Amino acid sequence: MDLSTTYLGLKLKHPFMPGASPLVDDLGMVKQLEDAGASAIVMHSLFEEQILRESLATTEAIEGTAESFAEALSYFPKPDEFRLGPEAYLEQIRKIKECVSVPVIASLNGSTPSGWMEYAKLIQQAGADALELNVYILATNPWETGEAIERRLLDIAHGVKKAVTIPVSVKLSVFYSSIANVARRLDEVPVDGLVLFNRFYQPDIDIENLEVTSTLQLSDSSELLLRLRWLAILYGNVNASLAVSGGVHTPHDAIKALMAGASAVQVVSALLKNGPSYLSQLISGVRAWLEEHEYESLKQMIGSMSLQKCGNPAAFERANYMRILQSYRI
Numbered sequence: 001m002d003l004s005t006t007y008l009g010l011k012l013k014h015p016f017m018p019g020a021s022p023l024v025d026d027l028g029m030v031k032q033l034e035d036a037g038a039s040a041i042v043m044h045s046l047f048e049e050q051i052l053r054e055s056l057a058t059t060e061a062i063e064g065t066a067e068s069f070a071e072a073l074s075y076f077p078k079p080d081e082f083r084l085g086p087e088a089y090l091e092q093i094r095k096i097k098e099c100v101s102v103p104v105i106a107s108l109n110g111s112t113p114s115g116w117m118e119y120a121k122l123i124q125q126a127g128a129d130a131l132e133l134n135v136y137i138l139a140t141n142p143w144e145t146g147e148a149i150e151r152r153l154l155d156i157a158h159g160v161k162k163a164v165t166i167p168v169s170v171k172l173s174v175f176y177s178s179i180a181n182v183a184r185r186l187d188e189v190p191v192d193g194l195v196l197f198n199r200f201y202q203p204d205i206d207i208e209n210l211e212v213t214s215t216l217q218l219s220d221s222s223e224l225l226l227r228l229r230w231l232a233i234l235y236g237n238v239n240a241s242l243a244v245s246g247g248v249h250t251p252h253d254a255i256k257a258l259m260a261g262a263s264a265v266q267v268v269s270a271l272l273k274n275g276p277s278y279l280s281q282l283i284s285g286v287r288a289w290l291e292e293h294e295y296e297s298l299k300q301m302i303g304s305m306s307l308q309k310c311g312n313p314a315a316f317e318r319a320n321y322m323r324i325l326q327s328y329r330i
Helices: 027-035 048-055 059-067 070-074 086-099 117-125 146-163 179-187 221-234 251-260 269-274 278-292 313-327
Strands: 005-007 010-012 016-018 041-047 104-110 130-135 168-172 193-196 204-206 211-213 241-245 264-267
Touching: 005 241, 016 041, 016 278, 027 041, 027 086, 041 086, 086 104, 086 117, 104 117, 117 130, 117 146, 130 146, 130 193, 146 168, 146 179, 168 179, 168 241, 179 193, 179 221, 193 221, 221 241, 221 251, 221 313, 251 264, 251 278, 264 269, 264 278, 269 278
Parallel strands: 016 264, 041 104, 104 130, 130 168, 168 193, 193 241, 241 264
Antiparallel strands: 005 010, 204 211
16 A cells, blocks of 8 residues: 655655654654654754844843843743753754654744744754744734734744745644635745644643643644644645644544645654554554555545535535534434
């Protein structure tokens, strides 16, 4: 069975890869992921704040500023709380490239156009085969318009694309008012891929200690539904290749994402729960399903359940919305 796919212009033996996570911080784990069949290795993100610290040459300069604003003390992690600093991150790219034979996709995470470009170049020089931009912008300023936030995203994508020659993907948020329009404008940059979606981690409240607490909940298959909708809408309407991230826990989850239009399947929570070897189970499960249903290749499946052939996707979606509401019975 031919499971090959093309993602970001990279020829892959199949679509399955670990998504950005701490799994790749350990070279032994990276090798286990390759042994389990990973078609590519996606690194965890290097944060814009780490790059800015380094650009100021000394951590003390930032900490001194923080001391003058008491509230700022808790805003960002201390340098030693990050898994890898900027220089160590570049070295990790080199080590992973030496360790595996599959493509290595680095990741940058930030929210402003500044501070990225030089490190994007350095990441390419370190040997990364592609770069994923995780643009985490939470709209908390009531005076900042949606258009301004989208402009920041586009400026970042433009700047990074000019800085490097390797493929660049953008990990999208689900909170844009018009995801399809943002995707089209990114396609015009042009970026090489879109990853659906970023997971915004939600704070919780400790009602006894009156504290806001940070929570990290792993995904489950229910999160896939939103991704299926937008994969199906975007497939065929953008040139960028599409990847799913979030909600893939079983072979059937992966099959749905591929049918909706994904060319790559990024898996994190399922690997954190079940270990790196679980990747091989997902691959073999999809292969078995394809053979059972007499497919000749994976490419026959990709986009087969998208809305590409639907003349009016908005009407189709609204019709489904009304049908679901009317079909529920108490």
